[in-house]
Amino acid sequence: MCLFQCMMNYFPEEVLDHVFDFLSSHRDRNAVSLVCKSWYSVERFSREKVFIGNCYAVNPERVLARFPRIRSLTLKGKPHFADFNLVPHDWGGHVYPWIEAMAKNGINLEELRLKRMVVSDESLELLAKSFPNFKSLVLVSCEGFTTDGLAAIASNCRYLRELDLQENDVDDRKGQWLSCFPESCTSLVSLNFACLKGEVNMAALERLVARCRNLRSLRLNHAVPLDSLQKILVQAPQLTDLGTGSYVHEPDSETYIKLKNAIQKCTSIRSLSGFLDVHVQCLPAIYPICTNLTSLNLSYAPGIYSNELMKLISHCMKIERLWILDTIGDTGLGVVASTCKELQELRVFPSDLYGVGNAAVTEEGLVAISAGCPKLNSILYFCQQMTNAALITVAKNCPNFIRFRLCTLNPTIPDAVTNLPLDEGFGAIVKSCKGLKRLSVSGLLTDQVFLYIGMYAEHLEMLSIAFAGDSDKGMLYVLNGCKKLKKLEIRDSPFGNVALLADIGKYETMRSLWMSSCEVTYGACKSLAEKMPRLNVEIINEGDQIEASPDARQRVEKMYLYRTLVGPRRDAPDYVWTL
């Protein structure tokens, strides 16, 4: 290494710079920057894409000081459980200070990707006006903005290539945000507004699509009717990713026939989603493109019943990524298993049961998939029930899982056949899947499952626990065993102070720990915070559970701790205490 280092030092920095250009992964770059001071220096000037997994781990000033040439910023804000309403919506995660800092420092920002952050219209306006080369805005599970903010983006970002809104909570202001794209805007490559609730001007949309010849990805919202879809597809047969809006029409109408023809010309479509409203008799129009699809997302389409789903999927032999609702049933999953041999990622979401006779899925469907799809490596499965035997079989069939997330609709349901806890099943999964990075467990679980996880899940980075375990031992097994653990989130489980305080140094090796409705007390959290200045230990104290001078033995309802370089944040609301 010493010789190597000497050799490397003979290279002028430009060479190192050029070499580092080939490093795209932020983990690689982080590793490279730790080698020596000169590498750190070269790397930091050459890094253009910065990924920050917790926006409060660091502040804008430090990031910009280290990476002055930043062009792309990815930020994540709220803890994951905020997606499930466990975090009050004004907890934090504001993007404005970041945009403000970058604007002030003359950063040439081109791309901003945010997840679970609060984005105000002011932020979007500032963003739109401060960065003339801004090209790409991706917002996932964010909130706080309205279509007015989108209008600002559309009006001002002259070279906008990507506007991708995924599952955000956006207020509709009934303006014409889409019409704000000037006639001179021809640069769009990707436009996704599927999550918006309001209407857009159809004529403006059709014109926009017509003039953006590079448009590859277009996802419409439910307000876009089928006849507009047809016109759009005629203008954009080059699309590779399509999300339909409302897919409802008379199947024997001229519009539908035109749609069929238009779709047949879209030979490049590889990814399909949408169908928020669907008239199943219009589905045959998409069969021709099904054979080439690699990604299919029907999880927003409760209107497609099992039979139709099966018919559709039977055309999709090349599918690699499939997101569906549990209306597909075990039988439907059998069809997937026998048809989709290239399947890598499967997500089966729960459809709220209205009594339309749709059964949820069970362990049978999962076993079928594992047997039929040898390339499966990522699964999110909401099911009615599960058994250890099934999980053991799945583990045997699919040792390549990277992500395994199982969610039983009843969070503490035991093995459906034996009534035992599901410890053995999950144990088999972690034992067999040596590359497992993400795991969510559910069902009736004792400390035993955590013993297995600690023992076998060597590469586990994220673990989600709910209503599981018997004692502190469970959590201790995990903290002691999972050396690569980055994110641990626990709710409604009997883990307490002993587990929390056993290895406090561990938390500096992790991004964050969330514990809600567990057994940790105020005193323990305070003690932890005092001993570890580089952790922020936050208590979310809704409903006046803890008075001004709380008793040390009082249970803490929600605790979120994370490592940070910049101390307690200053934007926390009143009910969030950083100890």
Place this chain on the structure above:
Amino acid sequence: MEGYSIKDEGGCPQLLDLIPKERDWVVKRAEETRDGLSEERKLELSLGLGPPGGEWTIKENTNSTERYHHIESSSLLSFGNYFSNQNHHPVIRSPWQQQQQTKATPYFHLQSTHPVMKESSQPCSNRGAVELLQQSAEKNTAVPNNSSSAQKRTAPAPVVGWPPIRSFRKNLASGSSSKSASDSQNAAPKKVSSQKPTENSPKGLFVKINMDGIPIGRKVDLKAYDSYEKLSVAVDELFRGLLAAQRDSSDKNEGGKVIGGLLDGSGEYTLVYEDNEGDRMLVGDVPWHMFISTVKRLRVLKSSELPKLSSRGCKQGKLSLDK
């Protein structure tokens, strides 16, 4: 679900009586655990069963577990007798059985045929047990809104944040994708309110039905009918008596005047419904199965209140009534 045989042991007749057939898995669970499998297990099971008041816990460490076990113990008839092999506490079954008889009604009376009462009105096999579990968990997770606390006292509320899906999906699933942003901020009331119109039961599709001028609504199981005519007859049967009582007319003796012409605009009242997009629609335009899949609630409105439509020929005519 199929595949379960309820072992007919003499042990727990009360549970069997209380749990409707749909919850086979629940019953089975309770039956089988009675065989004392827990005796073999060394580790504690986190879910003991205690009387809903949480008067006794089965956990060793008692410092702060009381509340925790209040969460779990007040729940889950499905976890009938999951007793751990406790060091300190012997396996206790009988108090539970006895408790059952007295406590069963408020917590385990999940008959899906009941109209909305104080108790749980959403006995879906997915959620029934979990609702009970979370009755106190609601308290502990401090959901900040009024309606859920009202729900807490009278009926088990859904678990906050379970199943773990984003609000965006919840809104889709409950068919209110066009609702406003405030929904995502208050998951509990949103969830509760979105479940009110329909029962989450695989065996019945219950929707609320209100009639103009009658303050009390009814619920009707749409799966019991297969055509609009039969529904119309059912509506007549539901409200005839109430209407007559309201009017205090001389027809009372005959049980009231027939409520007819609901579907063709010819009667005094007309049947409308609200669909999954929140729009009000005239009943009868679409095929029955399509109607079933989109209807969220029904209303019987005075025909005179409806905007005049020249004919019923317009497909999917939307009524732009306020509220």
